[in-house]
Amino acid sequence: MKDEQPISPAYGLTRQMQVYLQGLQGQRPSLPVSPEALERQAVARLKPEASGYLAGMDDTMRSNLEAFHRWQIVPRMLRGVSQRQLSTTILQMQLPVPLLLAPIGVQSIIHPEAELAVARAAHSTNVPLILSTASSRSLEEVAQAAGDTLRWFQLYWSKNPDLNASFVRRAEQSGYSAIVVTLDTLLLGWREQDIQNAYLPFLLGEGLANYFSDPVFRQALAQPPEKDPATAVRYFTDIFLNPALTWEQLSFLRQHTSLPIILKGILHPDDARKALEMGMDGIIVSNHGGRQVAGSLAALDALPAIVEAVNKQVPILFDSGIRRGSDIIKALALGAQAVLLGRPYIWGLALEGEQGVQTVLENILADLDLSLALSGYSSIAQLDASTLVNTRPVR
Ligand SMILES: Cc1cc2nc3c(=O)[nH]c(=O)nc-3n(C[C@H](O)[C@H](O)[C@H](O)COP(=O)(O)O)c2cc1C
Ligand SMILES: CCCCC(=O)C(=O)O
Numbered sequence: 001m002k003d004e005q006p007i008s009p010a011y012g013l014t015r016q017m018q019v020y021l022q023g024l025q026g027q028r029p030s031l032p033v034s035p036e037a038l039e040r041q042a043v044a045r046l047k048p049e050a051s052g053y054l055a056g057m058d059d060t061m062r063s064n065l066e067a068f069h070r071w072q073i074v075p076r077m078l079r080g081v082s083q084r085q086l087s088t089t090i091l092q093m094q095l096p097v098p099l100l101l102a103p104i105g106v107q108s109i110i111h112p113e114a115e116l117a118v119a120r121a122a123h124s125t126n127v128p129l130i131l132s133t134a135s136s137r138s139l140e141e142v143a144q145a146a147g148d149t150l151r152w153f154q155l156y157w158s159k160n161p162d163l164n165a166s167f168v169r170r171a172e173q174s175g176y177s178a179i180v181v182t183l184d185t186l187l188l189g190w191r192e193q194d195i196q197n198a199y200l201p202f203l204l205g206e207g208l209a210n211y212f213s214d215p216v217f218r219q220a221l222a223q224p225p226e227k228d229p230a231t232a233v234r235y236f237t238d239i240f241l242n243p244a245l246t247w248e249q250l251s252f253l254r255q256h257t258s259l260p261i262i263l264k265g266i267l268h269p270d271d272a273r274k275a276l277e278m279g280m281d282g283i284i285v286s287n288h289g290g291r292q293v294a295g296s297l298a299a300l301d302a303l304p305a306i307v308e309a310v311n312k313q314v315p316i317l318f319d320s321g322i323r324r325g326s327d328i329i330k331a332l333a334l335g336a337q338a339v340l341l342g343r344p345y346i347w348g349l350a351l352e353g354e355q356g357v358q359t360v361l362e363n364i365l366a367d368l369d370l371s372l373a374l375s376g377y378s379s380i381a382q383l384d385a386s387t388l389v390n391t392r393p394v395r
Contacts, residue, residue, distance in 0.1 A: 011084075011086075011365060011366060011369045012084075012365075012366040012367070012368070012369030012370035012373070013369075013370070014366075015362055015363070015365075015366035016366060016370065029359070030352065031348060031351055031352055031356055031359045031360070033363060035323040035324065035344050035347075038344065038347045038348070038351070038360070039343070039344075039347050041347075041351060042346070042347035042348075042350040042351055045350055045351060046110065046350055047109075048197060049109075049194075049197045049199040049201075050109045050110060052191075052193030052194055052196070052197050052199065053106075053109065053191075053193070053194055053199065053201060054110075054343060054346060055191075055193050056189075056191065056288075056289055056290045056291035057189065057191070057192070057290050057291060057292075057293075057294040058290075059290075059294055059295060060287060060290030060291075060293065060294055060295065060296050060298075061289065061290035061321075062290075063290070063296075063297070063298040063301075064287065064289070064290050064298045064299055064300065064320045064321035065321050065323070066298065067298035067299070067300035067301050067321065068300055068321055068323075068326075068327050068330055070390060070391055070392045071300070071330045071333075071334070071388045071389070071390055071391070072388060072389055072390075072391055073326060073329060073330065073333075073371075073375050073387060073388060074375075074387065074388065074389055075374060075375045075376055076375065076376030076377075077376060078376075079376045079377070079378070080378060081372075081373040081374075081376060081377065081378045082378075083378055084369055084372055084373055084377075084378055084379065085378060085379035085380065085381065086098065086365075086368065086369065086372075086380055088337055088338055088380060088381075090282070090315045090317075090337055090338060091178065091260045091281055091282060091315060093150060093177060093178075094150075095128055095150065095338055096126045096127070096128075097126075097127060097365055097368075098328065098332060098337065098338040098339060098380055099127055099128075099328060099338065099339055099340075099341055099361075099364070099365070099368075100127065100128045100129065100130055100152070100317070100338060100339075100340050100341070101118065101122055101127060101128070101129040101130060101340070101341060101345055102130060102289075102319050102340035102341060102342040103130040103131060103132035103133075103154035103180065103182070103264075104132055104342060104343075104345075104346055105132040105133070105134030105135060105136075105207045106134055106135075106136055106201045106202070106206045106207030107135065107136055107346070107349065108136035108201075108206050108207070109136075109201050109206055110346055110349050110350050111349045111350060111353050113353055113354065114135075114136040114137055114349075115131065115135045115136060115137045115141075115142045115145075116137055116141065116142065116145045117349060117353045117354035117357060118345065118349060118354075118357050119131075119142045119143075119145035119146040119149070119151075120145050120146075120354045121345075121348075121354050121355075121357035121358040121361060122146055122149050122151075122357075122361075123145070123146055123147045123148075123149045124358055125358055125361040125362060125365070126149065127149075127361050127365075128149060128150035128151060128152070129146060129149060129150075129151050129152075130151070130152045130153070130154050130180055130340065131151060131152070131153055131154060131176070132154050132156075132207075133153075133154055133155055133156040133167065133210055133240075134156065134202070134207040134208070134210075134240075135207065135209055135210060136206060136207050136208075136209055137209050138209045138210055138213045139153060139167075139170055139171055139174055139176070139210055140170065140174050140213075141209075143174035143175050143176070150177065151175065151176050151177065152176055152177060152178040152179070152180050152262070153167070153168075153171035153176035153178075153179055153180065154179075154180040154181075154182055154264065155167055155168065155179055155180065155181050155182070155253075156182060156185065156240060156241065157181060157186075157242050157245050157249075158239045158240050158241070158242060159238070159239040159240075159241075159242045159244075160216065160217075160220070160239050161252065162216045163211075163214060163216045163217055163239070164252075164253070164256075165216075165256045166214055166215065166216040166217075167210065167214065168253070168256050168257045168259075169256075170210075170214070171259075172257060172258075172259060176259070177259060177260075178259055178260045178261070178262055178281070178282075179253065179257055179259050179260070179261050179262070180262045180263075180264050180284065181250070181253065181261060181262070181263055181264065182264045182265055182288075183245075183263055183264065183265040183266065183271075184264070184265030184267075184286070184287065184288045184292050184293075185241065185265070185288060185292060186241055186242060186243040186245055187241060187243050188200075188241070189288075189291055189292040189293060189294070190294065191291065202233070202236065202237065202240075203233060203237070205229055205233055208225075208232075208233070208236055211225075211232075211236050211240070212225040212226075212232060217232075217235075217236075220235060221235060247274055247278055250263075250278050250280065251278070254279065260281035260282060261280050261281050261282075262280070262281060262282035262283065262284060262317070263275050263280050263282070263283055263284065264284035264286055265284065265286050265287070265288060265292075266283045266284065266285055266286070266302075266306060267285065267286075267287060267296070267297065267299065267302040267306075268302070268306075269305045269306050269308070269309035270309075272306045272309045272310050273309050273310075275314075276310065276313055276314065280314065281314055281315075282314050282315045282316070282317065283306065283310065283314060283315075283316050283317070284316075284317045284318065284319060284340065285299055285302055285303050285306050285316060285317070285318045285319075285336065286299050286318070286319045286320050286340070287299045287302075287320050288320070289319070289320050289321075289342045289343065290320060298320070298321070299318065299319065299320035299321060300318070300320070300321060300330070300331065300334070303316075303318055303331065303334045303335060303336060304334055304335065306335075307334065307335030307336075315337045315338075316335060316336050316337060317336055317337060317338050317339065317340060318331040318334075318336035318338075318339045318340070319339060319340035319341075319342055320342070322339050322340070322341050322342070322344075323344060324364065324367055324371075325364060325365075325366075325367030325368030325369070325370070325371040325372070326367075326371050327339075328364070328368050329368070329371055329372060329375065329383060329387065330388060332380055332383045333383040333384060333385065333387035333388050334385070334388070335385075341360075341361075341364065344360050344364065345357050345360050345361065347360070348360035348361075375387065
């Protein structure tokens, strides 16, 4: 797809016609096109423990999706939309589309090729990816599979400072061009389905590739993880999350990397201001896909106040509830510069591996391109508050 210039001005139309023409030969898309049907099929395919792990908190996830429905696009007519511009520049990095793959850990519970399949699909669609610390393949292997695709590394800040420094060093050496520090998961949330299933994949050794391959992690063990996995897993559980973390400690990271640092999981404007004070380079407004705090506000509802507080000083990205092209338009219109796609690409992975991820990405980009044109915009840069109306019921 890279050769076909996926983000060409007519991308949406090309993809749409490709599917219709295949229909003339009696072929239909094998993967559900609607995200709701995609989710249903993926959940039916996965083991209950894996689908339970994907789910998170129902009420927060519902709030995330409902928030999108309260904002509606007001399409504009006859504005010359034959060419569309979907690219954007964030921290001097050129993003071909305003979409990145959200960091999602332990993909081995979804598909045997896990993050490697996702990295290959990111490469073929030219969609940047963010790799989780808790990946089931090492960050070096994923970098190789991703080729020249833009990639960032997401850091779970462990209790071992040398390990954090080592992760960052390895990420730099493997061509990751930003560090995304996740702030909303200093402990794991009360995840009812996982507790009911008594299931935490890490305890089975899943999602630990970056730890087990790390020289600092290995040095802390009397025996290598291959010889004594139980002790290695125990050490991991002791150190991998760090609820004692405070804002001041972010300067440690600043001293250990020249890469931009982006904070993921900001929901309060005061925290966004604090991020600016600490000299951070970017913010991801997110409630972790509704997986951490039941009853927390929808991520989209947090966005406008944070955009105002940040006042264009650093880029703002958004995730939690992006399902369709129109959702991307809404988040960008409310001031995000780009969005992260979470579960939908994992549903594609569950059903068809690399091809499934690729199809999900092609579909959402085609949808974005067509919806943008039909809403009267030739560039994502034109989207702003006037693109939307808020239909929030007056209480
Ligand atoms: C199964 C699963 C694992 C995740 N693992 C991570 C992770 O390792 N690091 C991280 O920062 N966020 C993680 N997230 C959160 C995502 O990066 C993202 O914030 C969220 O999925 C976005 O919401 P969406 O799935 O509704 O699009 C995970 C989400 C899911 C569903
Ligand atoms: C520490 C948790 C790692 C994966 C994750 O972020 C999630 O399951 O949401």
